[in-house]
Amino acid sequence: MQAHLGDQLVVASPATGTTRRDGEVVGLHHEDGTPPYDVRWSDTDRISLFFPGPDTHIRHLNCPAGAGPSHTDAPQEA
Known part of the structure; x- marks a missing residue:
């Protein structure tokens, strides 16, 4: 996992009701x-x-020039 300053981290709990x-x-x-x-x-x-x-998981909101989300962080288009 790699993040940049300004990225958003989202923690989704597997427990119901959390x-x-x-x-x-x-x-x-x-x-x-x-x-x-x-x-x-x-x-x-x-x-x-x-x-x-x-x-x-990471939401890359402010990617530096030349850096994009990795293949595990965003779906690839066909």
Whole structure:
């Protein structure tokens, strides 16, 4: 998983009745965009260190020039 500043992380829980959580990546700890991330959560406006699990995906909102979403983050057109 690779993120850029400004990307949105979405955490969808597999448990029934649990709400989805999303937040903005506001800090990177590695130059290559790999976890962990500093995330500002939309539901609390708090920033926390986040290690994404298998139920997390990235919405690339502000991709730098020449960088696009990876094949695992966005569907490919035929």
